[in-house]
Amino acid sequence: MALEATYNSQTVEKRWYSYWMEHNYFHSEVDEREPYTIVIPPPNVTGVLHMGHMLNNTLQDVLIRRARLKGFNACWVPGTDHASIATEAKVVAKLKSEGINKEDLTREEFLKHAWDWTYKHGGIILDQLKHLGASCDWERTKFTMDDDMSASVIKVFIDLYEKGNIYRGYRMVNWDPEAKTTLSDEEVIHIEKQGNLYYLNYKIEGSNDTLTIATTRPETILGDTAICINPNDERFTHLKGKKAIVPICNRVIPIIEDEYVDVEFGTGCLKVTPAHDENDKVLGDKHGLEVIDILNEDATLNSFGMHYQGKDRFVVRKEITKELEAIGALQKIETHTNKIGTSERTGAVIEPRLSDQWFLKMKELAQPALDAVLEKEVNLVPEKFINTYRHWMENVRDWNISRQLWWGHQIPAYFYGDGKEDFVVAESLEAAVPKAQKKSGNSALTASNLKQDPDALDTWFSSWLWPMSVFNGIMEPDNKEINYYYPTNDLVTAPEILFFWVARMIIAGYEYRGEKPFNNVYLTGIVRDKQRRKMSKSLGNSPDPIELMKQYGADGVRVGMLLSSPAGNDLMFDEDLCKQGSGFVNKIWNAYRLIDGWEISESLEETDTSKIALDWYRAKFQMALAEIEDHYSKYRISDALMATYKLVWDDFCSWLLEMVKPGYQQPISGKTFRSIIEIFEDNLKVLHPFVPFISEELWQHIAKRTPKEALVVSQWPELKPINETLIKEFEFASEVISGIRTIRKQKNISFKETISLHIINNDNATTTFDAVIQKLGNIDVLTYVSEKIEGALTFRVKSNEYFVPIEGAINVEEEIEKLSEELKYTEGFLKSVQGKLKNEKFVSGAPEKVVAMEKQKEADALAKIETLKTSLAGLQ
């Protein structure tokens, strides 16, 4: 059946994806082969596919498909993440739009809504990945809140608690007043903002004097519990031991001394608000100050805010400034830029807030994970991220793992009293009872006396176990799957989550299996638009991936994504890249259409041209294959693609097919045809990871294949020794062909018009490719001569001279000019080479090989100059 004239990506994609699924090629079971494993960075369960996922998953699919072809037992585990904050925020918003407040629901009721939401919107993203061609083992699809996954999280929490690594602490945390939860340090984004510095006067108790402090947050004065001065600051000696009066609330507070105060900043007097600033908290602890929290959990003021109670902190800031001014306590306002923390998820300005939270001690746990990367047990690609990783790991801080949310894994701590330590940690309420009885010494305690901590765990506290828990490696540490698939091979993810996720997975891996979770971490860039803006929903600058695939085909988009995405560098995405990708797919399609249309004749002998052309391409293919393998080994995926692209487009289509192509309506020899097909099949194999759909389509078109013979499970071509001589000889021949084409163009000789070519073979060049030169140059007669041909057009390759006699006079002047230019260039070149060779330091200092090469260059140049000079002499 003849191929359609144009490639229809949609039909083909549907056909082969279902064929692959039907034959279960993506499923992996433990067997005797060597495994090659990737776990997907689980996307948000209710998320939709964006360009970052496209890039990331294309890369993973390329790696896994190649591994499959190389004979590994390839296993790519897909799944999703419950994304605590993001999902809960969405559910809360949805309920609100229906007039329901989260506060009015019980935990169980709320969770039911959240699960409904998850069932409704969940997993869309995984289906979208199928459009891309992702060859995941869908039978293994996991969700971080599946029962077994949750059990793993709880088990690890209990274990770490029992080892003393998890503790409960009253600490200053990052509070997101919008999501009403704490955030880890990593989830806070610091941005520079223009603000003000307010200079406020405080009266000194028992005198008419005042002191002036500078603050960026005047609303927090209501929480002030001290003024601090530097004991070495002579300006304030008179204040020592006195007390100050906070304006508006008229609280009398001590003036304390501490060298912490920067005498240069502001006025040198610092107001201390321990409840609302991390540094002030430290000062407060040191000096035993009172802690006055003036904020509610939504960042409105509480009763300490007096007449501002119930108003938002930013509103209060404006209003209190006016009041301070009215009572004469405001001295001046200066503009001031400072960095403020904002929530990664909601964008809200973070409030430092004191509260009871759960923390994981990191220092000791982090050590093996730091060593693993420094010793290249785990390779970060590109290596430049090692420094960033080291810096973070060496200064790692304890991880706040609790979140004031319901959607997630509820912390398995059960309180039996109001005391800070009146709790036990257990995997269930039932298990908690005996523990609580023991700890409290109260054997009468029952389940009804216990109250589980309402907080949930940070989502990353479940995803850090991902490479282990997807194989049930936490609950059953010795099961055959975890023993076989772990450690996984490659992890493909974004540098943004190097600390959030990657580092913590390595930590967990060493803690729970004594082994790294993966060998290599390939860090991709961020997908940006042409103006270098990060693609985001809010900016609306991201194309819809599904639409993109409809327009350019999944293969086209895959190629487009990979064309310009070196590891770790941002990708400036441009739809033109997909256009180039679909152009490539079109080229492959048409190359096969040409071959497919040939009439085959078994009685025809293989021509010399075809024979040498095929030999050359086989050599060239090996050379490209070696290069491609090298690129893959270094995770230079876009380079591997480009090498494949050039092999297929330039070498196969533009050179080989043109060389073997029979004349119009002429048949091709059966032998040649079979060789071409064999070669084309190898091309399809190396193409497959990049363009799985069209490669499978053509593969299946070439011959009727059994399910076992599908391309997706075929064998990657073997590396064989490269015939470099043949490649070099062809390069020479291709220069001759270029010379002919240039002459044709310059003299307006149509390609259809045959010409003759006379050669003086000064260089002793091989005649192997003469038949090819004749065919591609449309040469009727190719002869070797010893004397130059008068009145012919000429060109030179190395020191060989080529003559094309044509009708009509040659423009002698032009010829002379052309030759003189070549001569001038060559002489200049010779001079520089001889300059080097005359330099004794060069000859003695440079390696022999380099000197020999320079000598060869000298000889070549001398020979060329000789021929140029004779030619010139002949013309003059």
Added chain:
RNA sequence: GGGCGUUUAGCUCAGUUGGUUCAGAGCACUUGGUUUACACCCAAGGGGUCGGGGGUUCGAAUCCCUCAACGCCCA
């Protein structure tokens, strides 16, 4: 403020240990070409003081110093 990185053609990027005619690729651009697979094509061509300055070396895009611009991470 501390750390890391980047700067090469109009654009996006390669350039390994300092040494082939090393200044490259893809795209874009210019010119010519279409009854014969593909105009999503073929062929030919132009285009760069390798961010600036200084140094080491027989030899520097590559190593060192310095300045500048940009980006990222951390505080």
